[in-house]
Amino acid sequence: MSNSRDIPFETTHLVRDTCLCLHTQRAARALARRFDEALRPVGLTNGQFSLLMSLNRPQPATMGSVASLLAMDRTTLTAALKPLERRGLVEVRPDPKDRRSRLIVLTPEGLSLLSRAVPIWEATHKDVEALTGGEAERLRLHLRALS
Numbered sequence: 001m002s003n004s005r006d007i008p009f010e011t012t013h014l015v016r017d018t019c020l021c022l023h024t025q026r027a028a029r030a031l032a033r034r035f036d037e038a039l040r041p042v043g044l045t046n047g048q049f050s051l052l053m054s055l056n057r058p059q060p061a062t063m064g065s066v067a068s069l070l071a072m073d074r075t076t077l078t079a080a081l082k083p084l085e086r087r088g089l090v091e092v093r094p095d096p097k098d099r100r101s102r103l104i105v106l107t108p109e110g111l112s113l114l115s116r117a118v119p120i121w122e123a124t125h126k127d128v129e130a131l132t133g134g135e136a137e138r139l140r141l142h143l144r145a146l147s
Contacts, residue, residue, distance in 0.1 A: 024146070031128065038124040042117045049121060051080055052106060052114045055090060060103035062095070071147060089113060 015022065035046035044052070054066050067077045081104065084090045089110035095101035106114070129136040 020146075034128065035121070035124055038120050039117055042113060042120065044113070044117055047080065048084060049114075049117055051077075051084065052089065052110055052117075055104055055106040056111070056114060060093070060105045063092075063102050063104065066104055084110070 032046050035049070039046060039049055050070060051066070054069050055061055063074055063077060067074050070077065072080070081090060081092060085092060087109075088107055091105045091107055093103050093105060095103050132139055
Protein backbone atom coordinates (compact mmCIF):
# COMPACT_ATOMS: atom_id res chain seq x y z
CA MET A 1 0.00 0.00 0.00
CA SER A 2 1.21 3.51 -0.82
CA ASN A 3 1.91 6.22 1.75
CA SER A 4 0.56 8.87 -0.61
CA ARG A 5 -2.73 10.36 0.35
CA ASP A 6 -5.48 10.91 -2.12
CA ILE A 7 -6.05 14.41 -3.33
CA PRO A 8 -9.65 15.03 -4.38
CA PHE A 9 -10.13 15.85 -8.05
CA GLU A 10 -11.92 19.01 -6.92
CA THR A 11 -8.56 20.22 -5.58
CA THR A 12 -7.08 19.79 -9.04
CA HIS A 13 -9.85 21.98 -10.41
CA LEU A 14 -9.34 24.52 -7.63
CA VAL A 15 -5.66 24.84 -8.47
CA ARG A 16 -6.38 24.96 -12.20
CA ASP A 17 -8.97 27.70 -11.77
CA THR A 18 -7.38 29.87 -9.06
CA CYS A 19 -3.59 29.41 -8.96
CA LEU A 20 -1.96 32.77 -9.65
CA CYS A 21 1.36 31.08 -10.40
CA LEU A 22 -0.20 28.79 -13.01
CA HIS A 23 -2.13 31.61 -14.69
CA THR A 24 0.92 33.89 -14.70
CA GLN A 25 3.07 31.14 -16.23
CA ARG A 26 0.47 30.42 -18.91
CA ALA A 27 0.12 34.10 -19.76
CA ALA A 28 3.91 34.54 -19.84
CA ARG A 29 4.31 31.60 -22.24
CA ALA A 30 1.53 32.89 -24.50
CA LEU A 31 3.02 36.39 -24.55
CA ALA A 32 6.49 35.01 -25.19
CA ARG A 33 5.21 33.01 -28.18
CA ARG A 34 3.41 36.07 -29.57
CA PHE A 35 6.48 38.30 -29.31
CA ASP A 36 8.83 35.55 -30.55
CA GLU A 37 6.71 35.19 -33.66
CA ALA A 38 6.53 38.95 -34.20
CA LEU A 39 10.29 39.43 -33.78
CA ARG A 40 11.27 36.43 -35.92
CA PRO A 41 11.72 38.56 -39.10
CA VAL A 42 14.58 40.44 -37.40
CA GLY A 43 16.08 37.26 -35.96
CA LEU A 44 15.36 37.92 -32.29
CA THR A 45 13.44 36.20 -29.56
CA ASN A 46 11.48 38.21 -27.00
CA GLY A 47 14.19 37.46 -24.43
CA GLN A 48 16.94 38.69 -26.73
CA PHE A 49 14.93 41.83 -27.47
CA SER A 50 14.53 42.52 -23.75
CA LEU A 51 18.22 41.91 -23.15
CA LEU A 52 19.29 44.22 -25.99
CA MET A 53 16.81 46.86 -24.82
CA SER A 54 18.22 46.66 -21.29
CA LEU A 55 21.60 47.63 -22.77
CA ASN A 56 20.27 50.70 -24.55
CA ARG A 57 21.63 53.19 -22.02
CA PRO A 58 24.15 56.02 -22.00
CA GLN A 59 26.81 54.06 -20.09
CA PRO A 60 27.80 50.38 -20.34
CA ALA A 61 25.78 48.14 -18.06
CA THR A 62 27.16 45.93 -15.34
CA MET A 63 26.32 42.24 -15.36
CA GLY A 64 24.63 42.67 -11.98
CA SER A 65 22.40 45.55 -13.06
CA VAL A 66 21.20 43.71 -16.16
CA ALA A 67 20.67 40.45 -14.27
CA SER A 68 18.64 42.31 -11.66
CA LEU A 69 16.52 44.17 -14.22
CA LEU A 70 15.75 40.96 -16.10
CA ALA A 71 15.27 38.92 -12.90
CA MET A 72 17.85 36.31 -13.85
CA ASP A 73 21.02 35.03 -12.27
CA ARG A 74 24.42 35.91 -13.73
CA THR A 75 24.99 32.41 -15.10
CA THR A 76 21.75 32.58 -17.08
CA LEU A 77 22.62 36.08 -18.27
CA THR A 78 26.06 34.93 -19.40
CA ALA A 79 24.47 32.10 -21.39
CA ALA A 80 21.93 34.49 -22.93
CA LEU A 81 24.69 36.88 -23.99
CA LYS A 82 26.75 34.25 -25.85
CA PRO A 83 24.65 34.10 -29.07
CA LEU A 84 24.34 37.89 -29.10
CA GLU A 85 28.13 38.21 -28.75
CA ARG A 86 28.68 35.71 -31.59
CA ARG A 87 26.39 37.82 -33.79
CA GLY A 88 28.34 40.97 -32.90
CA LEU A 89 25.34 42.61 -31.24
CA VAL A 90 26.92 43.00 -27.80
CA GLU A 91 30.40 43.04 -26.29
CA VAL A 92 31.35 41.97 -22.80
CA ARG A 93 34.39 43.91 -21.58
CA PRO A 94 36.35 44.13 -18.36
CA ASP A 95 35.36 47.11 -16.23
CA PRO A 96 38.33 49.50 -16.32
CA LYS A 97 37.57 50.48 -12.70
CA ASP A 98 37.51 46.86 -11.50
CA ARG A 99 39.04 44.26 -13.81
CA ARG A 100 37.14 41.49 -11.98
CA SER A 101 33.82 42.97 -13.11
CA ARG A 102 32.37 42.90 -16.61
CA LEU A 103 30.49 45.54 -18.55
CA ILE A 104 28.05 44.78 -21.36
CA VAL A 105 27.98 47.11 -24.34
CA LEU A 106 25.42 47.28 -27.13
CA THR A 107 27.41 47.43 -30.39
CA PRO A 108 26.44 49.64 -33.35
CA GLU A 109 25.15 46.46 -35.04
CA GLY A 110 23.09 45.67 -31.96
CA LEU A 111 21.67 49.18 -31.87
CA SER A 112 20.81 48.97 -35.57
CA LEU A 113 18.99 45.67 -35.10
CA LEU A 114 17.23 47.00 -32.03
CA SER A 115 16.03 50.05 -33.98
CA ARG A 116 14.44 47.70 -36.54
CA ALA A 117 12.87 45.60 -33.79
CA VAL A 118 11.32 48.45 -31.78
CA PRO A 119 8.51 49.21 -34.29
CA ILE A 120 7.63 45.50 -34.34
CA TRP A 121 7.56 45.46 -30.53
CA GLU A 122 5.42 48.64 -30.48
CA ALA A 123 2.80 47.19 -32.83
CA THR A 124 2.70 43.85 -31.03
CA HIS A 125 2.57 45.52 -27.65
CA LYS A 126 -0.34 47.71 -28.79
CA ASP A 127 -2.24 44.58 -29.87
CA VAL A 128 -1.53 42.87 -26.53
CA GLU A 129 -2.60 45.93 -24.53
CA ALA A 130 -5.88 45.97 -26.45
CA LEU A 131 -6.58 42.47 -25.13
CA THR A 132 -6.58 43.82 -21.56
CA GLY A 133 -9.72 45.86 -22.17
CA GLY A 134 -8.14 49.11 -21.03
CA GLU A 135 -6.63 47.51 -17.93
CA ALA A 136 -3.00 47.38 -19.09
CA GLU A 137 -1.71 49.89 -16.55
CA ARG A 138 -3.52 48.13 -13.73
CA LEU A 139 -2.08 44.81 -14.88
CA ARG A 140 1.44 46.30 -14.95
CA LEU A 141 0.92 47.61 -11.42
CA HIS A 142 -0.09 44.17 -10.15
CA LEU A 143 2.73 42.41 -12.01
CA ARG A 144 5.26 44.83 -10.52
CA ALA A 145 3.87 44.10 -7.07
CA LEU A 146 4.38 40.37 -7.65
CA SER A 147 7.92 40.82 -8.93
